[in-house]
Amino acid sequence: MKRFVITLLVLFSAVLAFAGGGRQETGPVSGKSESITVEIFDRGTAGGRSNPTNNNWTNWIREKLLKDENISVTFLAVPRSEEVPGLNNLMAAGNPPDICLTYSNELLSYYQGQGGLFNMAPYINSHLNDLKTYLGPDPTFPGRDFIARKQDRSTGAIYAVPGRRSILARHNTFIRKDWLDKLGLPLPTTREEFFNALVAFKEKDPGNVGKDRVIPFTMNKIAQQHAGILVGSFTDPNLSTKERWINTIGEFEFLLPGQKEGYRFLNRMYNAGLIDRDFPLYPDNDSVYNVIKSGNAGSFGANWDVGTVFNIDLRKNIPAGEIVAIDPFKNAAGKTVKSTYDPEGIYFFIPKSSKAPEAAMRYANWLSRYENYMFLQFGPEGIVHTLVDGIPKIKMTEEIPPLWIQNSNLNMDYAFHLNGVELGDTEKTIRYLAMGNPDLDSKYILDAYRIAMTDAVPVPVVIPSSPLTASGPYMQTLTDQAYVFYANVITARPADFDRVWDAGIANWLASGAQIVIDERRAKYVEP
Secondary structure (H helix, E strand, O other): OHHHHHHHHHHHHHHOHHHOOOOOOOOOOOOOOEEEEEEEEEOOOHHHOOOOOOOHHHHHHHHHHHHHHOEEEEEEEEEHHHHHHHHHHHHHHOOOOOEEEEOOHHHHHHHHHOOOEOOOHHHHHHHOHHHHHHHOEOOOOOOOEHHHOOOOOOOOOOOOEEEEEOOOOOEEEEEEHHHHHHHOOOOOOOHHHHHHHHHHHHHHOOOOOOOOOOEOEEOOOOHHHHHHHHHHOOOOOOOOHHHHHHOOEOOEOOOOOOHHHHHHHHHHHHHOOOEOOOHHHOOOHHHHHHHHHHOOEOEEEEEOOHHHHHHHHHHHHOOOOOEEEEOOOOOOOOOOOEEEOOOEEEEEEOEOOOOOHHHHHHHHHHHOOHHHHHHHHHOOEOOOEEEEOOEEEEOOHHHOOHHHOOOOHHHOOOOOOEEOOOOOOHHHHHHHHHHOOOOOOHHHHHHHHHHHHOOEEEOOOOOOOOOOOOOOOOHHHHHHHHHHHHHHHHHOOHHHHHHHHHHHHHHHHHHHHHHHHHHHHHHOOOO
16 A cells, blocks of 8 residues: 555656645734635445535534634545545645645655645744644653644654544453452452463363363464553563664564563463464454453453453353453563553645635634534534533434534544544543443443553654655565464474574564664664
8 A cells, every 4th residue: 555655646746736836934814704625534425424515514614613713614525545545636636625634644754845735833823822732742752742743853844733642542451350250369460360360261161161162361363462561561661762663663563672571471371271272363353352252261452442342242141241451461660561552643734835824724723622622523412412421422323413413433524633532531531432332331441541541651653864665565574474473483382482483583584674674773863
C-alpha cells in the first residue's frame, strides 16, 4: 500500500497546482462573511446513515457557524476507503477543500516537501487558541503543546494539526477470577504467581471443561499483541528512548535488551503445557476470542477493555464466569510497565491554495469549543441520546430519526479534533464506554482502565530528520518472518532455545531489518 501511495504521489508531482498558488501571510480577520469547503469522509449509507454532506448535523453546523463566526461551510465527501487517492485527485486538480483530513504521515510529508501546505504557526494564538487549549500539552513531549506536534523544528512552521485521542489505554492481561476462586488462589501479583496459577488451571481444571481441553493461556501468532506486557517486563527499564525507537520496527520489539528472556519465559510456559498449542495457526483475534468465549481459556492478553466485555458472552454459557484484568508483571525497576497509545489522531491541514485560510482556522477553532463538540458527539437529548446518571447514552439506530443518524462514531468525521468520546472527565468517559455494555458492571471497565494506565508510558514518538523510506520494500517480509520467529522460539525445546533465537534474529536482520535500523539511526533526532 505504501509503495502504491508513493507511486501515486510521484505521478501527481508535476501537476500539483495547489503548491504555488494562494496566500500565505494574511491580515487580521475581517467582519465580512466568508465561505469555506471542508472535507468529510463518505462511509456509505449502510445502517441508515444519511448523506454525509446534507443531514441534520451538517444543517446544525451551517446554521450555528454562520451565526457564531459569519462563515458559510460546504462539505465535500471523499470515500473513506479511498482517502489517499481521493485527496490526491483533488490536490492535483487544484481545487482541494479549505480543510483536508488525512491519517497518512507520508502524504503530509510529501505535500510539505512540495510547498503545498499553509503555515498555521503565526495564527495559533489568534485564530486557534481554543483548539490549542483543548488539545493541551503534549504528553509525549513534555513542555510542548500538542497543537505543535508536527511543527518543523528548523523553521517553526506548523502545516498540520492532529486530533487528540481521549483514551490512551492500550493493552491488559486478563484472567478467569472464578477459576482462581475455586482453587482458593488470589489474583497473581508476580510472574511466578501467574505461572503457578496457570499450572493449577492445567492440573486441576477448575472450570470442568476437561483436562484435555483446558487452555491456561491463549494467544494467536502475533505474540507481542497478546503477551507483550509479560515479555516487556523483561526489557531493560533503563533503555533510552533513542535505542528503543531505533530498534523497534513496526511493533516488533524483540531486538530490545531483555526481550530474549521474556520469550524464554513464554517458551517455559509452552513446554509446561500452559500456552494454547494451536496459537501459530490462529491468524487473527477472532480465533482467540472464540476460545475465550467458549470458556476453555484461563488467561489471555488483549486490548485494555476487551477482556472485561467477554464476560457478557461467557456468562451466557457459564453464569458464574468472571474475567478481570490483572497487573502482575514487574520489571527490574519494580514497575508494571504498559505502553499507551500516542494521542495523535487524524490530521487536518489547509492547502496553500486556499482562498480563505483564516476562515478555515476559525472553523477548526470553533469545533473545539465545548458546546459545539458536545452537541456533535451526542446531539439533542431525547432524539439522539438519553441521560443515564448524568452520562449521555446514544439511542439505538432504529430509534433515531434518519437525518439524525450519525455517519461515523460520535460524528468523529465532523469533530475531527476528537479521536474517541470526550466528556471532559476521564471517569465520565469510561462510564460512557461501560454504558455501551448494559449487562456488564462498570467496575470491570473502570478497574481495567486503572490497571492499563498504571506505570504506563507512551510509545516512543520521534520526528526523524527526513521521512523514513527503507522499511517499504522489506516490511511484509519482515512481518511474515516475525510470526514464524515467534512460533519457533516459543515452541522450541528448552535446550534449543538459544540456538533458535540467535538464528532467527540473524535471519531477520539479514532480510532487511538491519537496513531499516541503520536508516532509523541515521535519521534519529532528539525529541
